Amino acid sequence: xxxxxxxxxxxxxxxxxxxxxxxxxxxxxxxxxxxxxxxxxxxxxxxxxxxxxxxxxxxxxxxxxxxxxxxxxxxxxxxxxxxxxxxxxxxxxxxxxxxxxxxxxxxxxxxxxx
Amino acid sequence: xxxxxxxxxxxxxxxxxxxxxxxxxxxxxxxxxxxxxxxxxxxxxxxxxxxxxxxxxxxxxxxxxxxxxxxxxxxxxxxxxxxxxxxxxxxxxxxxxxxxxxxxxxxxx
Numbered sequence: 001x002x003x004x005x006x007x008x009x010x011x012x013x014x015x016x017x018x019x020x021x022x023x024x025x026x027x028x029x030x031x032x033x034x035x036x037x038x039x040x041x042x043x044x045x046x047x048x049x050x051x052x053x054x055x056x057x058x059x060x061x062x063x064x065x066x067x068x069x070x071x072x073x074x075x076x077x078x079x080x081x082x083x084x085x086x087x088x089x090x091x092x093x094x095x096x097x098x099x100x101x102x103x104x105x106x107x108x109x110x111x112x113x114x
Numbered sequence: 115x116x117x118x119x120x121x122x123x124x125x126x127x128x129x130x131x132x133x134x135x136x137x138x139x140x141x142x143x144x145x146x147x148x149x150x151x152x153x154x155x156x157x158x159x160x161x162x163x164x165x166x167x168x169x170x171x172x173x174x175x176x177x178x179x180x181x182x183x184x185x186x187x188x189x190x191x192x193x194x195x196x197x198x199x200x201x202x203x204x205x206x207x208x209x210x211x212x213x214x215x216x217x218x219x220x221x222x223x
Contacts (some may be wrong), residue, residue, distance in 0.1 A: 107157050
């Protein structure tokens with residue numbers, strides 16, 4: 001099993017640019033989560049999907065952030081326009097059936113907004 | 115809202131000693147409590163978990179205890195080794211994970 005796959009692993013962009021982060025969950029997993037990790041705020045849940053449907057997006061910081069899951073094997077997190085305070089490591093995680101099952105994290109995308 | 119408090123924020127122990135990290139959660143309906151280890155520059159990885167119908171679980175040198183009445187749960191690492199040095203996160207879950215703020219453990223050789 002390849003585990004959760006994220007791309008790109010590193011992204012450096014300039015303020016105002018659009019950024020798209022991608023995630024492929026573990027095959028057969030029905031729940032997908034996007035987290036943001038910073039030194040100041042720790043690990044924050046941004047949004048999670050169950051069976052491709054967004055269930056809770058209360059952690060999405062503002063309208064500049066959006067997430068989609070068009071099918072069971074792919075999700076995107078988009079930031080438009082990006083700002084320096086968006087610099088962080090963004091993790092995608094997936095779990096098998098319910099949100100109380102073990103979540104497996106991807107390697108993360110380190111985003112730097114200049 | 116729901117929150118999880120984790121203490122201490124940093125912990126240094128001598129190799130071979132034990133380490134204990136404690137978490138307190140606010141949502142009494144939480145029913146799943148995982149612990150993750152994160153090495154520098156790496157992803158969080160599950161090391162042990164416990165469900166609300168169990169009071170204690172052990173896996174080799176690692177154990178977790180849960181006190182539902184007090185809404186406390188703790189991670190115990192015995193015979194610590196340098197490779198145990200990392201940041202450890204607890205989480206409490208009812209329908210989504212609420213993570214603690216992390217404990218940076220340093221095992222001194």
